[in-house]
Amino acid sequence: MAKVDEFLPMPLPSFHMLLALSEGERHGYALKREILRRTNGKLNLAAGALYGSISRMLDQGLIEESAERPDSHLDDERRRYYRITPLGRRVVHAEAVRLQQLVRLAEDSLGLPELA
Amino acid sequence: MRRLYRLLLKLYPVRFREEFSAPLERQFADDRRDARHAGERARFYLRTLADLVITIPREILREAGQDLRYAARVYRKRAVATALAFGALALAIGATTGVFGVVNALLIRSLPFRQPDRLVEVANPPVSPLGGRADYDAWLANSGFLAGAAAYFPTQMNLAIGPQTSHVQIAEVSANLFDVLGTPAVFGRTFAPGEDRQGRDNVAVISYALWQQYFGGDPRVLGTAIRLNGTPLAVIGVAPPAFDFPRRTAVWTPTVMDYGLLPQDGVFYASMVGRLKTGLPLATANASYSADRATRESLARNRQFARNGLLPDAMIPRLVPLRDQLAGPVRQSSLVLLALVAFALLIACANVAQLLLARVGERRQELAIRGALGASRARLVQQLIVESTLLTTLAAVAGLAVARWTARVAAAAQPVRMAAQDYSALDWRVFAFAILLAALTGLLFGVLPAMLIGRTQTAGDPLRSRAGHGCSGAGRMRTGLLAIQGAVALVLVSGSLVLGRGFLHLVRADLGFRAADVVTLNVSLAGTRWDSENRLAQYYQSALARLRAIPGVQSAAAVQYLPLIDHMYGATGLQLDSGHKVSPVIFNSATPDYFRVMGTPILDGRDFEASDRAGAERVAIVNQEFVSQLGAGPHIVGQRLTALFPKGRTYLIVGVCGSARLHGPSDSFVPQIFLPVDQSPPGFATFVARVQGAAGASLAAARDAVRQAAPEVPIYDVKSLDRRLAEALARPRFYTTAVIFFGVFALLLAVVGTYGAAAYAVTQRTHEMGIRLAVGASPAGLRALLLRQNLAPLAVGVAFGVVAAALFGRYLQSLVAGAEPAGAAACTAAAATLGATAALAVWIATSRIAAIDPTAALRAE
Numbered sequence: 021m022a023k024v025d026e027f028l029p030m031p032l033p034s035f036h037m038l039l040a041l042s043e044g045e046r047h048g049y050a051l052k053r054e055i056l057r058r059t060n061g062k063l064n065l066a067a068g069a070l071y072g073s074i075s076r077m078l079d080q081g082l083i084e085e086s087a088e089r090p091d092s093h094l095d096d097e098r099r100r101y102y103r104i105t106p107l108g109r110r111v112v113h114a115e116a117v118r119l120q121q122l123v124r125l126a127e128d129s130l131g132l133p134e135l136a
Numbered sequence: 137m138r139r140l141y142r143l144l145l146k147l148y149p150v151r152f153r154e155e156f157s158a159p160l161e162r163q164f165a166d167d168r169r170d171a172r173h174a175g176e177r178a179r180f181y182l183r184t185l186a187d188l189v190i191t192i193p194r195e196i197l198r199e200a201g202q203d204l205r206y207a208a209r210v211y212r213k214r215a216v217a218t219a220l221a222f223g224a225l226a227l228a229i230g231a232t233t234g235v236f237g238v239v240n241a242l243l244i245r246s247l248p249f250r251q252p253d254r255l256v257e258v259a260n261p262p263v264s265p266l267g268g269r270a271d272y273d274a275w276l277a278n279s280g281f282l283a284g285a286a287a288y289f290p291t292q293m294n295l296a297i298g299p300q301t302s303h304v305q306i307a308e309v310s311a312n313l314f315d316v317l318g319t320p321a322v323f324g325r326t327f328a329p330g331e332d333r334q335g336r337d338n339v340a341v342i343s344y345a346l347w348q349q350y351f352g353g354d355p356r357v358l359g360t361a362i363r364l365n366g367t368p369l370a371v372i373g374v375a376p377p378a379f380d381f382p383r384r385t386a387v388w389t390p391t392v393m394d395y396g397l398l399p400q401d402g403v404f405y406a407s408m409v410g411r412l413k414t415g416l417p418l419a420t421a422n423a424s425y426s427a428d429r430a431t432r433e434s435l436a437r438n439r440q441f442a443r444n445g446l447l448p449d450a451m452i453p454r455l456v457p458l459r460d461q462l463a464g465p466v467r468q469s470s471l472v473l474l475a476l477v478a479f480a481l482l483i484a485c486a487n488v489a490q491l492l493l494a495r496v497g498e499r500r501q502e503l504a505i506r507g508a509l510g511a512s513r514a515r516l517v518q519q520l521i522v523e524s525t526l527l528t529t530l531a532a533v534a535g536l537a538v539a540r541w542t543a544r545v546a547a548a549a550q551p552v553r554m555a556a557q558d559y560s561a562l563d564w565r566v567f568a569f570a571i572l573l574a575a576l577t578g579l580l581f582g583v584l585p586a587m588l589i590g591r592t593q594t595a596g597d598p599l600r601s602r603a604g605h606g607c608s609g610a611g612r613m614r615t616g617l618l619a620i621q622g623a624v625a626l627v628l629v630s631g632s633l634v635l636g637r638g639f640l641h642l643v644r645a646d647l648g649f650r651a652a653d654v655v656t657l658n659v660s661l662a663g664t665r666w667d668s669e670n671r672l673a674q675y676y677q678s679a680l681a682r683l684r685a686i687p688g689v690q691s692a693a694a695v696q697y698l699p700l701i702d703h704m705y706g707a708t709g710l711q712l713d714s715g716h717k718v719s720p721v722i723f724n725s726a727t728p729d730y731f732r733v734m735g736t737p738i739l740d741g742r743d744f745e746a747s748d749r750a751g752a753e754r755v756a757i758v759n760q761e762f763v764s765q766l767g768a769g770p771h772i773v774g775q776r777l778t779a780l781f782p783k784g785r786t787y788l789i790v791g792v793c794g795s796a797r798l799h800g801p802s803d804s805f806v807p808q809i810f811l812p813v814d815q816s817p818p819g820f821a822t823f824v825a826r827v828q829g830a831a832g833a834s835l836a837a838a839r840d841a842v843r844q845a846a847p848e849v850p851i852y853d854v855k856s857l858d859r860r861l862a863e864a865l866a867r868p869r870f871y872t873t874a875v876i877f878f879g880v881f882a883l884l885l886a887v888v889g890t891y892g893a894a895a896y897a898v899t900q901r902t903h904e905m906g907i908r909l910a911v912g913a914s915p916a917g918l919r920a921l922l923l924r925q926n927l928a929p930l931a932v933g934v935a936f937g938v939v940a941a942a943l944f945g946r947y948l949q950s951l952v953a954g955a956e957p958a959g960a961a962a963c964t965a966a967a968a969t970l971g972a973t974a975a976l977a978v979w980i981a982t983s984r985i986a987a988i989d990p991t992a993a994l995r996a997e
């Protein structure tokens with residue numbers, strides 16, 4: 021699994037995008053809205069940053085373009101849908117584990133109370 | 137707003153743009169819709185701008201990295217062709233940059249003067265400092281075009297600082313020289329107005345280098361006494377570091393109007409540098425100068441000299457931009473050289489473009505597949521441009537090393553007059569030039585193939601896209617490139633033939649002396665304790681005695697003017713009692729044995745002897761050229777010559793020697809008369825000694841022997857005569873080598889290009905060849921067909937090349953004195969060489985045809 025380590029640590033926007041995609045296919049704009057919602061409006065990806073990350077993750081094989089479309093009446097022809105690949109899944113998992121270990125370390129050192 | 141955003145999206149690299157510009161635009165619209173209030177809107181626009189600023193460079197870098205990696209893979213796969221293209225480009229870019237560096241140093245870079253573009257050399261001024269101040273000032277005051285003008289006379293003198301004496305370059309100038317040039321002293325002061333009047337002019341400004349070297353930069357230098365040729369002068373200032381006008385000057389004295397204060401022998405010839413009146417164009421000033429009454433009168437007076445072929449160029453009164461004057465004769469040569477290397481670069485570019493074009497053809501399938509997969513033309517164009525830029529950038533980097541080397545060789549071959557003209561590789565202009573060159577060549581051979589992609593993608597039928605037939609765009613362009621290479625190669629090859637022959641001519645020229653195994657060294661006695669009529673002769677005798685005592689020295693002598701050394705000669709006319717006369721004649725002094733050391737034959741009469749001493753009858757030896765110009769028959773030994781100036785002095789002719797070329801192989805013979813050193817002792821001389829074995833090994837011993845005779849006499853330019861000859865030939869050798877090198881380079885590239893085109897044609901047309909073979913064509917016939925088709929564009933190019941050689945040949949020819957223009961013979965020889973090698977290349981490239989199996993070839997399709 022050396023390959024997975026190459027992607028760590030992940031940039032925060034990419035991590036959020038993979039997390040969101042692991043719940044289902046989304047197009048770019050939906051992805052942005054979802055991340056905005058999850059972070060309480062703190063991470064608002066501008067277009068260039070969003071599609072820059074998408075392009076990079078496509079090249080890296082973490083996500084792929086989806087050929088299937090939801091019902092056509094819901095769809096806009098111009099929208100492209102993305103889905104997470106098995107590699108992407110492994111990577112996002114490994115990143116989550118890494119962050120978890122980091123938080124544990126912080127708890128041990130600082131004696132932070134368990135967060136609810 | 138949306139239109140502006142769409143426009144800005146074009147700044148993203150091609151692949152990203154094609155992939156994502158639609159969603160980007162869509163999100164822009166969505167986001168803007170979401171921002172309802174004016175404040176939110178403003179924030180949104182700011183955020184979008186920041187996003188673009190950050191992500192555009194990021195995406196460009198990422199895509200360039202991908203393209204570069206791909207390019208590297210492509211190049212690795214065709215290592216040989218790539219190495220060849222790389223080598224050709226590096227060499228051509230490097231040589232062009234190197235020569236540009238020289239041109240930049242000579243003609244472009246600013247001189248260390250105030251407004252140097254307004255400074256002119258006043259050639260053949262109607263007034264001379266010898267005519268006195270009043271004349272000079274009056275002419276200047278009346279001239280409507282000069283704001284100021286200064287006189288200067290560069291010469292060499294013995295400089296004594298304390299006990300040390302050395303021979304240095306000095307300039308006798310008028311007091312306003314520094315003001316006219318606009319150069320203040322870096323320490324102390326320059327000359328005050330009127331300081332060039334007799335009685336006030338025993339002061340000197342020294343160069344920065346001299347200040348550092350002799351005084352360690354000590355500020356107490358001001359007021360120190362130095363002696364020039366024995367005359368004491370007080371140092372009043374130090375010139376700025378880069379300043380050494382007129383030529384590598386170490387000391388300036390305001391003595392040009394006071395000829396005689398600093399004793400010297402040799403010819404006095406002052407030049408004039410002027411500053412044009414503000415706003416006055418050079419052409420107008422030049423017209424006023426030639427129309428000036430004083431100028432016309434002076435020219436009329438000088439007609440006599442002009443008729444005798446003395447200084448014909450300086451006879452024309454003109455204002456020459458100072459920069460051009462300082463660049464001197466190497467100005468044109470450097471420009472010709474630049475044009476030459478630019479041609480070489482052009483041919484290298486044509487070659488590489490051809491390589492890439494062939495590659496486009498070969499990669500047609502790959503590109504078609506990528507196209508079918510959605511890669512657009514723009515995307516492929518970007519890829520090709522990155523590929524070519526990678527190659528040129530690397531070639532330019534390697535080229536900088538070539539450039540440094542080229543410039544070093546060029547600088548050695550054509551030494552500059554001032555430190556400010558020295559070549560420096562760190563000049564920003566040279567760097568900018570190299571970068572520009574790399575970019576241009578990259579575009580030239582990257583964009584050409586790229587432009588053709590659109591066409592190649594549609595040209596699918598292999599039977600219709602026959603290489604060399606000019607049906608497709610790529611084919612037409614390849615044909616054109618081959619023709620260009622043929623034309624340039626012909627110009628360069630015929631040029632190398634012409635220059636090569638001219639140079640051989642120079643090397644084989646009969647110099648009138650034998651340069652091998654002769655040690656030479658210069659001394660100047662001016663201002664030393666030997667500097668009086670009877671002691672001079674005594675010094676030469678004593679030094680020669682020591683020289684002759686060195687083991688291995690076969691003979692030794694001294695002479696005033698040694699050939700191959702630049703001098704201003706004193707010349708006057710001489711006549712026989714019968715009325716036959718020769719004018720001008722160069723006077724020279726020599727000791728006995730001089731002709732023996734130099735290997736110059738005594739054709740009639742005798743050499744000088746010890747008995748030809750002061751007080752005895754004045755004797756002379758004349759050279760063969762003198763005898764022929766005199767026209768009084770071959771036997772003049774025993775007759776007497778009378779000098780026209782100083783009038784009445786007579787000389788008994790005791791011998792006739794062979795003529796020598798004073799300035800080296802390209803010079804013609806001039807009439808000369810030799811007087812014995814004892815009867816006409818010069819204040820400076822060159823010792824010459826013929827030695828056994830290599831002259832280089834005896835240099836130190838010779839110098840030490842002469843030094844022992846009088847340690848205070850400065851000795852300089854200790855060299856073998858061979859080396860002096862090599863230095864005289866350095867410039868033509870350099871030009872010849874350069875032209876021949878690039879001739880071979882062009883020939884090689886043209887041949888490689890032809891080979892490549894033919895080999896490509898064979899691979900592309902295997903199917904067609906198969907058909908032709910199947911219906912009964914012979915392999916030899918097919919090869920002959922390809923030969924004709926591939927040599928046709930070359931032949932067209934050669935035809936153009938002959939015209940170009942006729943037009944530009946005379947510029948090339950000007951590089952080497954005595955080279956003849958590129959005539960029919962040289963062009964024919966060049967065309968034959970080119971044709972034969974190219975034909976051979978095509979024949980080898982098409983050898984595969986014989987091995988084609990018609991059935992297999994047809995089945996493969």
